């Protein structure tokens with residue numbers, strides 16, 4: 001957490017902030033830029049921050065802003081398998097909403113790999129609104145994803161639904177997904193913080209940006225620094241789309257946090273015809289990646305068929321994203337190799353809207 005002091009704060013203001021932090025066991029490292037004093041706050045025992053505590057600090061005299069999650073001048077790079085997220089790159093995650101069978105998953109995995117996807121998605125544990133809908137293949141689904149990874153070389157992202165499955169999911173996944181419905185499941189957040197794999201944290205469908213970043217802080221302050229945020233649409237009143245894709249969240253989050261932010265236009269819109277335009281808009285808005293549902297037989301899909309692109313449509317979308325990326329100062333490698341950011345000469349290192 002960072003506390004940004006107002007330009008005109010007094011010495012007494014600063015003293016009071018430091019005293020309040022110290023009284024609750026927080027240490028502050030003070031750094032000064034030309035016009036700002038920023039306090040980098042760490043708990044001596046790495047305990048998570050409570051919302052009440054953040055509010056208390058925000059209300060102190062001389063405090064301009066309390067910034068949740070990590071803020072740095074350069075975006076964080078997060079490695080998923082051999083793919084790097086963040087810091088001027090654009091990656092594409094694609095695959096079926098749910099792992100339905102070995103044959104279905106392998107067909108789609110090969111199709112998205114051929115089109116240039118960087119990571120394979122697929123749910124083995126599915127959070128369904130109705131208990132009567134397909135709930136996923138569970139551990140058998142994880143084994144199918146493992147096979148797809150071996151055949152294609154693509155790293156895997158898959159969702160974990162509950163604390164008791166964290167161990168098995170983290171054994172198989174390269175990136176562990178926390179779904180929108182679990183964004184505020186703090187017990188689960190603390191549990192994924194304890195394991196080593198990077199975490200993809202979806203925004204809750206009714207969560208504010210601050211609540212989303214607070215949820216990320218549970219994982220960061222719990223000991224896992226590798227968090228990727230995913231905007232997936234929020235509740236709204238219109239019937240034409242499933243959720244409202246909040247594209248403004250992308251530059252807002254980038255101005256507040258160093259964590260890469262990605263977009264899922266499939267779950268946001270629920271409509272195949274909207275995925276390509278929304279994916280292109282996500283790249284333009286500064287997202288580090290998009291996550292796209294792809295299915296070769298969407299009419300037979302056991303989950304979310306109407307929001308899956310056909311493989312040929314996905315390949316066309318990939319072509320247009322590859323054409324756009326350089327104009328947006330973004331590297332979209334054929335395969336996102338391990339290139340440290342310092343090697344990407346000439347690409348923007350400063351998040352859009354970053355003002356510290």
Ligand code: PEP
Pocket residue numbers: 097123127159178179180181202232264267
């Ligand atoms: C998913 O990505 O499979 C999913 C269930 O998404 P969300 O949690 O955003 O609804």
Ligand code: MN
Pocket residue numbers: 097267303304
């Ligand atoms: Mn889905």
